[in-house]
Amino acid sequence: MRIGTHNVNGIRAALRRGFRDYWDRTGADVIALQEVRCRVGDLPLEAFAGYHVTLDAGELAGRNGVAVLTREKPAHVRALSESATTVAPDGEPEEVDAERIISRDLATFAGEGRYVEVDLADAPLRVASLYLPKGSAWPYAEDGEEKYQRKMRFMRGLARVLTASRREAAAQGREFLVMGDFNVAHTRQDLKAWRTNQRSEGFLPEEREWFGTLLSPRSLVDVVRRLHPDANGPYSWWSWRGQSWTTDAGWRIDYHLASPGLAGRATRAWVGREETYEGRISDHSPVLVDYSL
Template sequence: MVTPSSFAITTVNVNGIRAAVKQRNENNHGMIPWLSSELPDVLLMQEVRADEATARKALASALDAGWHLSMAESDVKGRSGVGILSRTAPTAVRIGFGSDEFDTAGRYLEADFELGGETVTAASLYLPSGAARTENPKDVEKYEEKVRFLDEFGPYLDRLLASGRQIVIAGDWNIAHDERDIKNWKGNRKNSGFLPHERDWVSARLDSGWVDVAREHHGDVDGPYAWWSWRGKAFDNDAGWRIDYHLVSPALAGRATRTHVGRAQAYDRRWSDHAPVTAVFG
């Protein structure tokens, strides 16, 4: 239960905002019914895949009900895009992290809110998915893009942490940190999202002081996963990945009281291939 002094921040890769809103709404299983039921204080969205005007049209019923939308569009139509839905208006919004290459790619958006009696920065991240480095030029391009993003974003996270602000960065990190975070880890050791240099990059963030609050709260267990392929029986067999998580500045992480994955009750009730992941702070 979220008390008046506590707040909830949820992250979800919506896999296309128009599809997430349209999908299964007629059976009360889509994104809008979920939003009305769960009522997080802040919802961090990834892969919006729409410009702001289109996103506002898709989310019109939520905006009419008082939700506030902030967006960082991609400069490539129909790709990427991150957004923040909030129950109160942000006091400041910032797009990007000072990258000439990535600030127009719709991959990072942060906003300040008055939550729980203090100013909290909540950021939505959609990290590139990358690829294993093969002889295929497209794989090489995706691999190198992810490396460049990590090389630029890591120092930015270090600076954020050093600022002393209360910060939550959540989203689709596209990296499973360790074997507990992926069901078939043995079969994915050479695949993007579980490559050694990617996992080492996450370890470096945790070693610097960022806290993975879900791992802290769930302990040494497998998962809980929040992404499952649409294909086959991945969802039914819980053969998933934990690539959607919150990294939180230490003082604020100490106020985390609960985290949970909003896993759909059945395959046909999913409105994205990702499930919402929520962290509650008291």
């Protein structure tokens, strides 16, 4: 089973830049999307042909939005909000009741379209798509305390949600996989310019420490790092500005975190870095893993 994640930075712009052509070539069975950034009524349905779409678009026009694309209609949907949108292959968007994820820390984020889960109908697997807030480098950025505290609160709540969902999935005989844009580079291997970014959001010591608490041989495994233990990167995000793309001065902030049983079945992992700057679909490149399921 081929599974991928992609922060598209706006699905309509990504479609114009070759989103559909790329994913048609990969033949992915499951795709997690972040920053869909589109109202339900404006979705370019041609981007999703052949897939069942489960989307939490959020309430903020032109911002955020997460989705999971699957070959079969999901058996169950969970989200921070009480409803989600589904689109059948070649169908129209339809609002469905979703099981609401209860979290005191995440309650204020319920309308932002940042997290959605589906239970696959054709495999014993629960899949989540995540878009974690970017945050701020406070106290180094003096006016960023509110954004910093929001990110800390989200991370605190998310850790509890991931633990509970993973355990619930296991009780049902399912593996668990959360993918998406975590907006954190975990180690020095995950950021080329780590020396000059130690006071930057996404590489703060407390962010990196939090990320480490998610990982263990009995909880969640960083699948790409497991398969590429000694590599710098592979990076998944490069700024549109400057020469970061040309010099490969990137960040690895897009992850597959899997329950140990699923991680052990991962056979190949790679970043779909486009061949040219002009051919980029987004400022993030897709991250794909083949799992032997």
